[in-house]
Amino acid sequence: MTVPVRADLRAMEGYHSPQVDVAVRLNTNESPEPPPAAWRDAFAAEVSRLDWHRYPDRSAAELRAAIAALHGVEPGQVFAANGSNEVLQTVLLAYGGASRCVATFEPTYQLHSHIARVTGTEVVEGERAVDFSLDLDEVRRVVGAAQPVVTFLCSPNNPTGMVDSEDVVREVLDLAPGLVVVDEAYGQFAPWSALALVDDDRPLVVTRTFSKTWSMAAARLGYLVGPSWLVTELDKVALPYHLDAAKQIAGRLALRFVDDMEVRVKTVVGERERIAATLRRLPVRVWPSGANFILFRPEERSGQDVWDGLLARDVLVRNCSSWPRLQDCLRVTVGTPAEDDAFLDALREVLGA
Ligand code: PMP
Numbered sequence: 001m002t003v004p005v006r007a008d009l010r011a012m013e014g015y016h017s018p019q020v021d022v023a024v025r026l027n028t029n030e031s032p033e034p035p036p037a038a039w040r041d042a043f044a045a046e047v048s049r050l051d052w053h054r055y056p057d058r059s060a061a062e063l064r065a066a067i068a069a070l071h072g073v074e075p076g077q078v079f080a081a082n083g084s085n086e087v088l089q090t091v092l093l094a095y096g097g098a099s100r101c102v103a104t105f106e107p108t109y110q111l112h113s114h115i116a117r118v119t120g121t122e123v124v125e126g127e128r129a130v131d132f133s134l135d136l137d138e139v140r141r142v143v144g145a146a147q148p149v150v151t152f153l154c155s156p157n158n159p160t161g162m163v164d165s166e167d168v169v170r171e172v173l174d175l176a177p178g179l180v181v182v183d184e185a186y187g188q189f190a191p192w193s194a195l196a197l198v199d200d201d202r203p204l205v206v207t208r209t210f211s212k213t214w215s216m217a218a219a220r221l222g223y224l225v226g227p228s229w230l231v232t233e234l235d236k237v238a239l240p241y242h243l244d245a246a247k248q249i250a251g252r253l254a255l256r257f258v259d260d261m262e263v264r265v266k267t268v269v270g271e272r273e274r275i276a277a278t279l280r281r282l283p284v285r286v287w288p289s290g291a292n293f294i295l296f297r298p299e300e301r302s303g304q305d306v307w308d309g310l311l312a313r314d315v316l317v318r319n320c321s322s323w324p325r326l327q328d329c330l331r332v333t334v335g336t337p338a339e340d341d342a343f344l345d346a347l348r349e350v351l352g353a
Contacts, residue, residue, distance in 0.1 A: 008120065015114050023314040024342045026333040029158070029186070029293050031215035032268070033336070036260045039253055046249045056245035059235075063248045066255045067223055071195055076228040079235070080243060080251070084185055084209040084222025089115045091205065091224070094237045095149050095179060096121030103148040103176075105134055107325045109158045109183060116150075124148060127325075132160040132287060136171055143176050151176040154183040156190050159320055159331045161289025163190045169197065173204060179230070181205045185222075186291035188213040188265050189272070200227045210251055212292060213261050219250045268292050271334045278344050282353050293333045295320070298351065303328035309350030315343050 004010075017028060034040075060080055068075040081087045092115055096102060101122035104112050113123040126142035129135040134153070143151055153172060155164040164172075164182075173180050182194040184206050194206050205226035211217040221243075224231075254261075276294055279286045285297040298306045303321025307330055310317055318331040332343055347353075 020316050022316045024339045025316050026335050027316045027318045029333045030217045035215040036257050042253045055241045058241050060243045060248050063252045066252045079231045080223040083220040084207045087207050087222045087224050090234050090237050092119040094233045100149045102150040103142050104152045108154045112152045134164050140175050147177050149178040151180050156186040156291035160287050160295050161291045163290035169194050179203045183207050185209045189292050190290035198225050214254045221251045268334050271340050293331050295331050297329045303330050310346050313346035315346045
């Protein structure tokens with residue numbers, strides 16, 4: 001016997017990010033390096049003293065204060081949750097729902113529309129320009145017609161890697177009737193951030209994660225910076241004690257290592273440019289990236305063929321080749337220099353270049 005699920009969920013598929021056991025894993029945009037050893041030691045020491053029989057600080061006050069200090073905002077403008085995906089879900093639990101809609105500009109991060117649908121929010125999909133940049137005429141058309149409660153941007157955009165300029169974000173803020181959420185999961189790798197635009201008088205939300213730059217994908221911690229009136233509403237929606245004590249410690253301690261992280265970001269950006277320059281000499285189309293990954297499309301072979309060929313050489317990249325609007329495209333995460341060499345060598349072999 002089964003019990004029928006909600007009618008609007010029946011036809012939905014779950015989100016999949018297939019993992020394969022290979023030597024070089026460049027498919028999920030994680031940091032190639034673990035956190036600094038000193039962070040591990042500090043974390044282990046604090047966790048060993050935890051009062052495990054007590055609930056954690058429900059408001060995660062110290063963590064919020066540390067994030068606020070990092071960005072020069074008020075603690076009341078910060079909301080943290082279990083990964084930036086849960087941050088987005090909390091925004092949509094509070095602002096989405098029946099008879100409300102969100103706007104996305106495709107192709108973009110699939111979880112924006114997925115989470116919207118799961119929260120019973122209608123999704124209106126606009127199209128990006130052929131080069132995957134944001135087309136402001138399309139934004140005007142879509143948000144004008146649909147009047148979305150949330151307009152999603154993703155900068156740098158996953159999976160294309162493209163960064164929306166400050167002018168574009170400001171223009172979208174003028175056009176959109178509701179909240180503008182700029183997903184900056186990869187913000188540290190980009191030349192500018194919308195964080196500086198956050199203000200209590202502006203319906204702008206910027207989301208960030210500890211999963212990439214901070215080398216803490218295993219911890220599941222993300223946050224947003226936005227107007228304090230929005231954070232007040234999100235605090236009503238989040239489950240009591242949703243951030244466990246160990247996670248609060250992990251995030252707070254990570255912020256003591258800003259300098260180490262900036263060095264890693266520089267290394268990743270350097271590697272990204274090296275990979276991009278090499279790809280441009282091969283028979284593949286490469287999109288400009290401001291993130292820790294690069295989207296490319298083989299010109300003479302199918303994306304699936306090249307993905308198979310890389311896998312046969314123990315290199316896993318993200319296979320976007322069957323995704324809507326991304327025919328034959330593959331996305332490679334920047335790894336360590338050795339991993340990036342392994343990828344480039346394997347690709348040259350597969351392409352016969
Ligand atoms: N936003 C974007 C654009 C992403 O690519 C990801 C990770 N795949 C996330 C949000 C979610 O990150 P997390 O939940 O690990 O913070």
